[in-house]
Amino acid sequence: DAQEVLELMRHDPETAGGIMATGFVAIREQMTVKETLEYLQVYGEEAESLSYLYVLDEDGILKGVIALREIVVSPFDEHIGPMINTNVISVRADMDQEEVSRIFAKYGFNSIPVVDENDKMLGIVTADDVFYVVEEETTEDMEKMAALAHSEKDYLDTGVFGLAKQRIFWLLFLMISATFTGIIIQGYQKELASVVILAAFIPMLMDTGGNAGTQVSTLIIRGMALGEIKLKDYFKVLYKELRVSLIVGIVLAAVNFLRVWIFHHDPPLAFTVSAALLFTVILSKVVGCTLPMIAQKLKIDPALMASPIITTIVDALSLSVYLYLAKTIYINA
Template sequence: MEKRIEELENQIKDLLNDKKYHQIRELLVDLNEADIAEIIETIDNKEDVVRIFRLLPKDSAADVFSYIPVEYEQMIIESLTNREIGQIMNDLYSDDAVDMLEEMPANVVKKVLAATDKETRRDINSLLKYPEDSAGSIMMVEYVDLRAYMSVSDAIDRIRQTGVDKETINTCYVTDAQKHLLGIVTLREIILAKTDENIKDLMTENVITFHTLDDQEEVAKQFQKYDFGAMPVVDNENRLVGIITVDDVMDILEEEATEDIEMMAAITPTDQPYMKTSIFDTYKKRIPWLLLLMISASITGKIIQGFETALSTYVILTAFIPMLMDTGGNCGSQASVSVIRALSLDEVEFKELPLVVWKEMKVSILVGATLAIANFVKIMLIDQTSMLVAFVVCMTLFVTVVVAKFVGCTLPILADKIGFDPAVMASPFITTIVDALSLLVYFNVAGAFLGI
């Protein structure tokens, strides 16, 4: 499939150079909207981007528009007439329109809102007022609503009349005159029922809903739990104000996963694609964390300076410092990543901290013992140092693993408890803390057994 898209990209670029626009239009008609958006992203010339967009059939232009990156959306908006902008905005689903406007400069937003009709502008403004990353900010207002007193025949007529512009008609929402949510009914239930049955006899009253201010991450978790295709969003008075569909949740999951990965790597999260982020922006996202970690890592240097006498007496001890620090950091990272994932999936709560620690301690004893024995054999056969030094190193390794697992499993849970993102307590911070602790253990064990 990717090869076919690449061939089409080259073909369209050649047709653009030859100004064969009619042939380009014929190619675009048969393509999926997401594939057209992918092709548009490969076009560098602004005029050609707008030209291709204008060649699209009216019924697919808005769908293509919702797939392309915001910089291309802005490029197109700035080149279209008010009438063309109005057509696109009226055809866009409300959540896609809001996502676009949130990234646009104020002058472009003003132009877009001025070109839209009153109803569309009202829907967009109502969504823009909700906090970013809340259920209200990602919901859409295009849904099918029915009344409890309707017959199945009346409900089908209403779906036919209003369903054309809705995101989904698979689930319909039953409300009263004040928009209070009374229940839901699926299209399957409506079609299979007798035409004279009432909707109130078919609807499910126990409806799982989101509040407009619920965090989008919680929204994604609930979708994963209940496996619904769409879920309603209500306000403080249980009035239906919108719905969230599973395609929006997929975007949330990608966004949250990306944010966690960046936090675990000590990078300030960004919503820009890697290749679209400037060098200076990338620098700004990374340098604060690197400075913090560099300064905190100086603690290990101070510890080494404090034991210079011991190291001068047993110079061989220096050779094992990198191995101890790396092993401790790796063990701590394994524990922290496992716990962070468990927290994100709601598999672990703060009250289960003792159970988590107890499990990791048992794992650490097995891992530490295995690594210590393997390291002892390696030191005796390859490094050929004294048995006492080998014992000191391996004892330190065992204790370091236990300490690292303890730190790695507790810090993310504690961070989550006090309201921080547990992903912050991942590899960089865990490694820095464990490095310092492993050195303290190393030199104290060496002092106890080697008399230094």
């Protein structure tokens, strides 16, 4: 046990080497089924998992794998050589635990061997190990997307001051960043004072922009987490989201135009607000797909660029567009 702990301490705790178990069943390809079963009776109890048996050479290099089921249903005198699957899916000890979890999701194995740079087997990562990794990573991503600092304690076990500490930094950051929104409004206060009705549409525009940006950022972050979206796919993603934003924006703008016209009987106002809504949706989609990919390029967790930060940026952009259009089109007209 002490040796296993020392082996694990050599690796980053968030890599395959840090979460692996060093107990596994290693056999030689010259063995028969009977010899293998007898070997299991003696050493199998020390293994973390018996789903697979790993074939190593005299230097400990991983050569193949055999499912225990094949051994159990084969005649005692048969050699295991023909049963060996040499097309082994393994992971390097320095592979990030999130990447390991994606490999488990792709292949559905009960365990995966961990090797060093020379393919020498070091241990195995089991599905149970990955379950805890996925739970931990999902919790961290949810906290980042909600602008919360990570905590190892459960909610009911965390004190009031501990919970406040988790939240206050990001709340302060977002509060201060919202100052830009106030500055934009101050820059157009004469226009807003002269046409008060313009202020009534600001919450709708900001909420729509924030929601649209959050929608796309959630999909992009999920796609990157699952390995479906790479940095090289940025322009594909951008082109797709521009088309989506045009469709969504036109529909929302058309409905909004009718709503403002019916309730306010003011076509220029309806056109101004609807045009601002269309541009807001387009901008929010672009920001929502761009920021997570920039974060990944800068080696920052893309989850940090989720709802609160995107909403703050989109609020400032949508407000700028709306008030500029209102001044240019509606008030001057």
